Amino acid sequence: MTDHARDLASLRDATDRLLSAAAALDNAAVTEPSRLPGWTRGHLLAHLARNADALVNVLQGRPMYASAEARDADIERDAPRPLDVHLADLRESAERFVRAADAPADWSRTVELRNGVTDAAARVPFRRWIEVALHHVDLGIGYELEELPPKFTERETAFLADRFTGRPDVPATRLTDGTRAWSTGRAADAPEVTVAGRPADLLGWLSGRRDGAALTAQGGTLPVLPPL
Structure with a gap:
């Protein structure tokens, strides 16, 4: 709440x-x-x-x-x-x-x-x-993004993941920082791609502030995100 x-x-x-x-x-x-x-x-x-x-x-x-x-x-x-x-x-x-x-x-x-x-x-x-x-x-x-409060980073990651949820141009994707996980992209029976990385790198990629080079993608390539 x-x-x-x-x-x-x-x-x-x-x-x-x-x-x-x-x-x-x-x-x-x-x-x-x-x-x-x-x-x-x-x-x-x-x-x-x-x-x-x-x-x-x-x-x-x-x-x-x-x-x-x-x-x-x-x-x-x-x-x-x-x-x-x-x-x-x-x-x-x-x-x-x-x-x-x-x-x-x-x-x-x-x-x-x-x-x-x-x-x-x-x-x-x-x-x-x-x-x-x-x-x-x-x-x-x-x-830098690393200096943002952890609770802020977690909430904003969830907020941005929600914004891309249901987008047909974003493959079904599971995001994880090793502790927490979020789902985004188009609907699917199971996530097609798992993107993992540090919290700041995930937030940077989702917000268009980093290119995702520090992230790893399993089950496919790193999705290309549309502009916010």
Whole structure:
């Protein structure tokens, strides 16, 4: 069962960690490429701030973004800002999200995100935690997938495996880190491929952040995953 209050506490820790790490940058570093193709670190910081406000919209029953074009335009507008402006915006938007997520509410209700995706309101803090944690890694400033909290890595691996479940373009696949196991891909009587590796490598492959070279595949080749 999702504990939104616990996830909110974990989100606060992840946000503080990100803000502390980003504060060690300078204006020049903000303009340098991130690990996401086509985005600078400034794009990532701008996206994180606007995503916090977008999730406030979700919790309060408004559309997440006015449009895909408006979302992209806001990120492009804000990306070149100086570091201190990015940090203030990220801190203030994070606080707005926490206030919205702390307010008494029916956490079992269904909310709508982007592109018609729906979820329980109680899962929104975890979705925000995903954004903060993985994009901290994407900044390329020394924080790696191996440093993510183990419980986060386990939950996000399960979350991503679920996203690929039933996809006809992904073979039936069993994932394992040697301790836990997940199933994903199209339905089959038995998994066609078993993919094994360290938790960080599995998460990196599922999230498109690693190529899977550190994983082993038995019963077939490593599946090619479609973009998230």
